[in-house]
Amino acid sequence: MYLTYEEYQNMGGTLEETTFNDYEFEAECIVNWYTFDRLKNETEYPEALVRLMYHLITMIDKQMQATNMGDDGSGTTDGGKAITSQSNDGVSISYNVMSASEIAQSMKDEMGKSVQRYLQGVVNSLGRKVLYRGLYPGE
Numbered sequence: 001m002y003l004t005y006e007e008y009q010n011m012g013g014t015l016e017e018t019t020f021n022d023y024e025f026e027a028e029c030i031v032n033w034y035t036f037d038r039l040k041n042e043t044e045y046p047e048a049l050v051r052l053m054y055h056l057i058t059m060i061d062k063q064m065q066a067t068n069m070g071d072d073g074s075g076t077t078d079g080g081k082a083i084t085s086q087s088n089d090g091v092s093i094s095y096n097v098m099s100a101s102e103i104a105q106s107m108k109d110e111m112g113k114s115v116q117r118y119l120q121g122v123v124n125s126l127g128r129k130v131l132y133r134g135l136y137p138g139e
Helices: 005-010 017-035 047-067 100-119
Strands: 082-086 093-096
Touching: 005 017, 005 047, 017 047, 017 100, 047 100
Parallel strands: none
Antiparallel strands: 082 093
């Protein structure tokens, strides 16, 4: 576990512990995929990883909320469209026509960019860059 529930709460997290555990596992799988498990056996984690985990958990929570918004099962509001802006006096409403799958894909892309942004240049205890796409001797 790269981020404990206590650390998450200290960083301002508000999720229930059971929800946090589910999202932390998902975020950990994302990090392990991008890093080829190079952080899995570490005993101390760099601050960049801890902050990344908080960020990913927050993004996963937002994704879950976005894909569960609609009452019609489409993952969107107002018959397949999410409201993007609304005015009161002139009664103007703008809609986003992204489907739930498009929202999920967009969030997935953003998560990948976040992993690369946070972990760029980070090395593990063996001195190996965790985002290096090749194999080190012995891997």
